[in-house]
Amino acid sequence: MTFAIENLKESDAEATVALFRHIIDELHARSLEVERLHFKDMYPAEDVKKRLGDQDCIYLVGKEGDTVVSFLFAWISNGVGNIHWIGVAPEHRKKGYGDKLLEEAIKRFTEKGCYEAKLFTYPAEKAANDLFQKHGFKETAFVDSRFFGVNIILMVRKITSVPEEHRSKKIVLAGEAGQGIKLMAHALANILAKLGKEVALNLVYDAAVRGGNIHAEIVYSDAPIDVPFFEEADIGLQLSKTLNLAIRAKHMLIESSACDAECKRCEIKCPASDRIPFEKLAVEQFSSPIFVNMIALGRLLSKIGINIETVNFASEFPSQFLNENIEAIRYGYTYKD
Structure with missing residues (x-):
């Protein structure tokens, strides 16, 4: 079935949030439920719908036919494209969908004048980290669990030179x-x-x-x-x-x-x-x-x-x-x- 990437629409918000919540359960399987809810509560479907009209919002979905099988949540701030979450449904992995979402996100960031892209990832997620490195992201900082409750890595991809106003x-x-x-x-x-x-x-x-x-x-x-x-x-x-x-x-x-x-x-x-x-x-x-x-x-x-x-x-x-x-x-x- 043909895979296509498009902007998240209100009609797909519920399905996308459901997939996001599944990804959180996977990533934090060993965490307490209250900790998983902390992440899930950042993306209630109604709030996601409200954000779609913001010019700095880059919410993408990958679909097979009418079915949402992947997503990427990103936000632009001060010339930086911040990728907050990316996920692919388990039964649709190893098809290159994550690659295509990242490529599209970088394209959108470039079109909107971003000079770099950033994301946080978990050290244990080797497959995801390999994917990010493949697309030019480099580890720039390690933040230990004292700050966020879990160890995380900050990865950055340079898009253009840093403009003077952002230096x-x-x-x-x-x-x-x-x-x-x-x-x-x-x-x-x-x-x-x-x-x-x-x-x-x-x-x-x-x-x-x-x-x-x-x-x-x-x-x-x-x-x-x-x-x-x-x-x-x-x-x-x-x-x-x-x-x-x-x-x-x-x-x-x-x-x-x-x-x-x-x-x-x-x-x-x-x-x-x-x-x-x-x-x-x-x-x-x-x-x-x-x-x-x-x-x-x-x-x-x-x-x-x-x-x-x-x-x-x-x-x-x-x-x-x-x-x-x-x-x-x-x-x-x-x-x-």
Whole structure:
């Protein structure tokens, strides 16, 4: 029967998700059911259908006739094609379907201007890893089980040279002591590192031991970082209620109470849409100002184009308030004034 690759349609979502869930059961046969559900819950059929209209979504299916026999879930972010999952039904393996899906994915990435493709794989999956290497993917990092619960390998395939705009990004986070800037900075740096970025983090404190200001400078890049310091960031976040004009960024997210009711027309570049009442939202939505930094982190992840589907937040934060922290991040990520 003829094999054909096409974009995933809503009518095939249920069958594709069922195959995905079968693949998870295979890969994690020795894991607890709750661990398998963690992966399965990332792709409920209704959510998959909603994602299909996103221009960064690359969801492909391979079909024999009208039957879905393979799939590939990928997402484009900041010029990188991220392959999240690929699978072939057991009875249809060794027919070259995985090869064809990977070839089509790389073709789509190239057409959309991606400069590289990335994927995570398991060390024990030798056949899959051989397939990825056959298509030009090379192992660039090994992440042990402390981070994701299982050992995984990051593999990367270069498509073109890294464009200048993707070589290095600079972020500055500023706030007052007690606002969780340090926790947010370390979490963001870890997230970026686990996504295969080179990362440099500097924390700068005021002389005051308590009640002073703190800011964090983060540089991340797809290439080695030559200079981990900067005068102006690409994007900044200010949570302080008093603006620090020494914090420079091309684009800034600001705690709106620092600007009172009206814009002070200072030199800081912050569109009205990014003057956000972080503290007010934390109190209204989560009944406590301690979630200010998590709402802000979610907003920041959205701004820099990180797909939070790929992030295991449980490995970044202590167990206390873990669920609330994750909810606050998701709220900030999707927040619209």
